[in-house]
Amino acid sequence: KEGAAHIVANELGIKVIEQVSGKLQIKNILPGMRSVETVGKVTQKFDIHEFQKEDRKGKLGSMIIGDETGTIRIVLWQEQADKLASIKEGDIVKLVDGYSKDNQGRKEVHIGDRGNIIINPPDETVGDVKESNAVRKKIKDLRENDADAEIFGTIVQLFDIRFFEVCPECGKRAKMADDSFVCETHNKVSPNYSYVLNVHLDDGSENIRVVCFRNQVETLLNKTQEDILTYREAPEKFEEVKTELLGNQVKFVGRVVNNTMFNRLEFISNQVFPNPSPEEEIERLSEEKSAEEAKAEEPKEEMEIKQEEIVEDVTKS
Ligand SMILES: [Zn+2]
Known part of the structure; x- marks a missing residue:
């Protein structure tokens, strides 16, 4: 049915804007989205914070998840926060019906009572997490x-x-x-x-x-x-x-x-x-050192070439 509509639309020269739906890679989550669905590996888990609002008690929890494209902070409200207790770092979580926000220049996905978290869904895998662009x-x-x-x-x-x-x-x-x-x-x-x-x-x-x-x-x-x-x-x-x-x-x-x-x-x-x-730090240091050494050798090579050129010139004349 959708296909037919698409063909008709194409014939009429109408551009069909594809609705963003289904699973999103983390890098494609933008602030202000509704019904966000994504899958990621938990890289960090934070404590639950409780708060008092008038007569009601509230709580929120948060964690960082990542996939091959990046990482993002997930904020879990009220009952959703309780699920943090059964989530471990390294678990794969699927988030459904979240909403995304901008928090001081960083993207977040919030899961409220409409949303859901599925822990280690059997049909989902996540490769190496791209830790950050840091x-x-x-x-x-x-x-x-x-x-x-x-x-x-x-x-x-x-x-x-x-x-x-x-x-x-x-x-x-x-x-x-x-x-x-x-x-x-x-x-x-x-x-x-x-x-x-x-x-x-x-x-x-x-x-x-x-x-x-x-x-x-x-x-x-x-x-x-x-x-x-x-x-x-x-x-x-x-x-x-x-x-x-x-x-x-x-x-x-x-x-x-x-x-x-x-x-x-x-x-x-x-x-x-x-x-x-x-x-990792030792490895980084030795890499930096060899990079510096390579840099230090560069001008020397140039000088050698120049000398060869000079020698050539001398022999030519
Ligand atoms: Zn306020």
Whole structure:
């Protein structure tokens, strides 16, 4: 039936716009899509966050999934978040009827009560996950607005965690007005706490302030939301954690912003790798070294050629 309609449309010279439906590769998911269906391998899982909204309790969970074309953050609302408990890293998940959003320049697929997650569907496979488009950079080579940059270095300083109130509905900052917290969109709310942790990372070329928000803090510290919230009341408990982390080698993927207040570049973390593989780093170092050596040899070769030319010229004359 559809085929016939297509032929008729073609004969009439009408362009049939193919509706985007069915399974999408991750790179083809764009913000603002409805009924998103995709399949990916779980590469990272985060803690469930609970929140209070008026009389109702709510929760959301999140994870990163990837396929051969890229990775994307998946946000699971309410009952969907409970499914995280039965999902392991490495599992294949099929998402049905999600909706995609843009979150500060990054794409996300949200699964609400209309959507569904199928864990390890028997008829789906995912090849090697294209981890990210991140490009490794030396800190001294970072420039404002660099996106998807990867840096690797040693934590040389940790600051105190800063806590702030957010709207439980939309996650935006909730501000104190009179004696209650107010969200611009959702009015009076009983706020959740979110948090930010800044660290200084040094890679030998330079150091930079790395800004980690909620999920990143949890991954970096390997602590739950519950643990981290205890530092709000008892900041002295965080001192121990600081000491533990100081000197650790960590990898971050994120973007570079200019903090205009202090006129300095800062690195906003999108992904933290608290235990990067030492083998990979050693391999990278030796590759860099041989690349540098090859570079150093290049002008020498040129000079040799020139000398040969000179010799030739001399013999000719
Ligand atoms: Zn709100």
